[in-house]
Amino acid sequence: MNEYTPGVQPLAADREESLRLYRQMLLMRRFEETVLELMVRTPLEIEGPVHPYIGEEAIAAGVCAALTLSDKIMSTHRGHGHCIGKGGDPDRMMAELFGRVDGYCKGKGGSMHIADFDIGMLGANGIVAAGIPIATGAALAELLQGSGNVVACMFGDGAAAAGPLHESLNIAAMSRLPIVFVCENNGWSVNTPPERSLVSSVVELAAGYGVEGITVDGNDVLAVRAAALFAVDRARKGLGPTMIEATTFRRTVHATRGPAPADSRDPELLERWIRRDPLDRFHDVLVEAGVMTNAEAIALADSVEAQMAAAVEFARNSPFPELSEAFEDVWA
Numbered sequence: 001m002n003e004y005t006p007g008v009q010p011l012a013a014d015r016e017e018s019l020r021l022y023r024q025m026l027l028m029r030r031f032e033e034t035v036l037e038l039m040v041r042t043p044l045e046i047e048g049p050v051h052p053y054i055g056e057e058a059i060a061a062g063v064c065a066a067l068t069l070s071d072k073i074m075s076t077h078r079g080h081g082h083c084i085g086k087g088g089d090p091d092r093m094m095a096e097l098f099g100r101v102d103g104y105c106k107g108k109g110g111s112m113h114i115a116d117f118d119i120g121m122l123g124a125n126g127i128v129a130a131g132i133p134i135a136t137g138a139a140l141a142e143l144l145q146g147s148g149n150v151v152a153c154m155f156g157d158g159a160a161a162a163g164p165l166h167e168s169l170n171i172a173a174m175s176r177l178p179i180v181f182v183c184e185n186n187g188w189s190v191n192t193p194p195e196r197s198l199v200s201s202v203v204e205l206a207a208g209y210g211v212e213g214i215t216v217d218g219n220d221v222l223a224v225r226a227a228a229l230f231a232v233d234r235a236r237k238g239l240g241p242t243m244i245e246a247t248t249f250r251r252t253v254h255a256t257r258g259p260a261p262a263d264s265r266d267p268e269l270l271e272r273w274i275r276r277d278p279l280d281r282f283h284d285v286l287v288e289a290g291v292m293t294n295a296e297a298i299a300l301a302d303s304v305e306a307q308m309a310a311a312v313e314f315a316r317n318s319p320f321p322e323l324s325e326a327f328e329d330v331w332a
């Protein structure tokens with residue numbers, strides 16, 4: 001694909017890919033719902049903070065659908081969906097949240113430090129905007145090595161106000177780096193509403209650096225996938241960076257540690273976005289197009305459920321790290 005046309009996008013290339021995409025979004029959703037369920041139970045098995053991605057799954061799934069295994073993705077504090085999208089192992093993710101040795105960071109990192117270089121997942125990052133220059137550096141490395149790989153750099157709209165994005169756009173544009181910037185614009189930065197942000201359009205901001213931009217419905221996985229295919233294709237051809245601004249909404253509170261605090265946002269707003277849920281929408285698209293039957297949807301949900309039960313079991317059966325290992329693998 002080398003052209004991007006906004007609007008209704010065709011289904012994925014084949015039926016298997018469509019079903020795979022749907023199942024992956026379901027896995028992202030159920031992984032976090034399972035985590036949130038565990039966080040309100042006693043004894044408490046997950047103690048670190050978690051930033052749920054629920055409601056934003058179409059972005060990670062759509063972007064990762066345009067990437068190969070050797071391409072890279074840079075994540076954020078809200079990173080579970082990105083990791084699953086790139087092919088991360090839910091068992092090891094769950095074990096990490098449980099603080100166990102079979103977790104991605106041997107139980108010492110928690111939700112915001114999950115990385116898996118084998119699948120090109122460069123890591124979550126708890127510092128807003130800090131992943132952006134890392135992704136830009138990774139794209140420079142890919143360019144210098146002539147690998148042909150592309151880096152997808154995920155960030156929230158809150159990061160648009162931070163210096164690292166501006167520096168990275170500048171160098172990416174100047175050096176025509178093989179990078180796709182993906183702004184997951186869910187409107188809110190913690191409790192700051194969109195109208196209090198000075199950056200009204202990340203695409204316009206990118207244009208100031210000569211970076212081409214696409215605004216896309218971030219709750220429509222096919223639209224995100226089409227935009228990502230276009231941007232990845234440009235990057236691979238040496239045409240440089242693209243900014244994708246994907247509009248979405250986080251369905252839960254900003255973050256939780258234990259029982260979730262009350263959501264201070266307007267309940268009507270939440271209702272409106274629930275009606276635009278990315279998973280429900282893709283379900284209906286696939287069923288209406290005759291690509292997936294209701295029975296197949298139920299079978300996929302059952303298989304995801306079984307995978308989640310296995311992930312929790314895996315985490316529970318994994319030991320806690322030894323106290324004597326506390327300073328191993330720690331950079332100092």
Ligand SMILES: Cc1ncc(C[n+]2csc(CCOP(=O)(O)OP(=O)(O)O)c2C)c(N)n1
Nearest residue numbers: 078126127128156157158159186188189190
């Ligand atoms: C440099 C920095 N400043 C502040 C914070 C605290 N913080 C964590 S998430 C967040 C909001 C980020 O908003 P956005 O980038 O839009 O992502 P979202 O949480 O909405 O997905 C803030 C301010 C931080 N982690 N890092």
